[in-house]
Amino acid sequence: MGDVWKALADPSRREILVLLRKRDMNAGEIAENFDMSKPSVSNHLNILKQADLVSAEKRGQNVVYSLKTGVFEEIMRLLMSLTDKQED
Amino acid sequence: MGDVWKALADPSRREILVLLRKRDMNAGEIAENFDMSKPSVSNHLNILKQADLVSAEKRGQNVVYSLKTGVFEEIMRLLMSLTDKQED
DNA sequence: TAGACAGTTAGACAATTTTCTAATTATCTA
DNA sequence: TAGATAATTAGAAAATTGTCTAACTGTCTA
Numbered sequence: 715m716g717d718v719w720k721a722l723a724d725p726s727r728r729e730i731l732v733l734l735r736k737r738d739m740n741a742g743e744i745a746e747n748f749d750m751s752k753p754s755v756s757n758h759l760n761i762l763k764q765a766d767l768v769s770a771e772k773r774g775q776n777v778v779y780s781l782k783t784g785v786f787e788e789i790m791r792l793l794m795s796l797t798d799k800q801e802d
Numbered sequence: 803m804g805d806v807w808k809a810l811a812d813p814s815r816r817e818i819l820v821l822l823r824k825r826d827m828n829a830g831e832i833a834e835n836f837d838m839s840k841p842s843v844s845n846h847l848n849i850l851k852q853a854d855l856v857s858a859e860k861r862g863q864n865v866v867y868s869l870k871t872g873v874f875e876e877i878m879r880l881l882m883s884l885t886d887k888q889e890d
Numbered sequence: 891t892a893g894a895c896a897g898t899t900a901g902a903c904a905a906t907t908t909t910c911t912a913a914t915t916a917t918c919t920a
Numbered sequence: 921t922a923g924a925t926a927a928t929t930a931g932a933a934a935a936t937t938g939t940c941t942a943a944c945t946g947t948c949t950a
Contacts, residue, residue, distance in 0.1 A: 723811035775947040797871045863917040
């Protein structure tokens with residue numbers, strides 16, 4: 715299981731998540747939004763997948779990526795616990 | 803203004819934040835909690851400061867660090883917006 | 891089934907990041 | 921004021937990360 719925080723550290727990867735918020739997209743559609751080679755985007759998608767922030771489903775010759783929101787809750791929990799001093 | 807996400811990407815820095823959740827600490831006290839040279843810790847503290855995640859106040863020959871929770875809200879807002887699909 | 895298309899893998903390279911030791915600055919106290 | 925203590929700055933080395941091109945795999949369709 716990859717590092718969620720490291721995954722979120724890169725601005726391109728955060729932008730991918732924002733894109734996927736609107737709708738599921740395949741790798742090519744995602745890549746169109748970036749001034750970057752396709753393998754680079756593929757690499758970012760892989761890091762997001764390992765961090766469990768997106769899921770990938772092969773559909774024909776495309777791979778459709780979707781946002782996975784489950785992990786966010788965990789992150790938010792940690793952030794909230796930092797916000798509330800002295801708890802724990 | 804430094805990058806908050808990059809600041810949060812490092813596990814040692816996140817641990818520093820958790821330490822400061824309990825109470826304010828000076829640089830030396832923080833460093834005691836890590837198997838790392840003092841300059842390295844100092845570097846991490848500087849990155850956290852630039853990201854506005856901690857504040858530093860010189861008190862005598864010590865520098866006391868405190869958690870700054872303001873920025874978390876911004877992060878949480880972004881995370882929440884990702885959680886709620888299709889909004890915006 | 892041959893060629894085109896979508897996507898990933900492999901390998902190399904450049905940039906960034908983390909860490910160290912040594913040196914420096916600032917403050918306290920005997 | 922001299923020496924000790926707290927912390928940072930400087931500069932270098934090692935590790936990690938992001939990016940590229942070239943090559944490969946799998947799927948579709950004419």
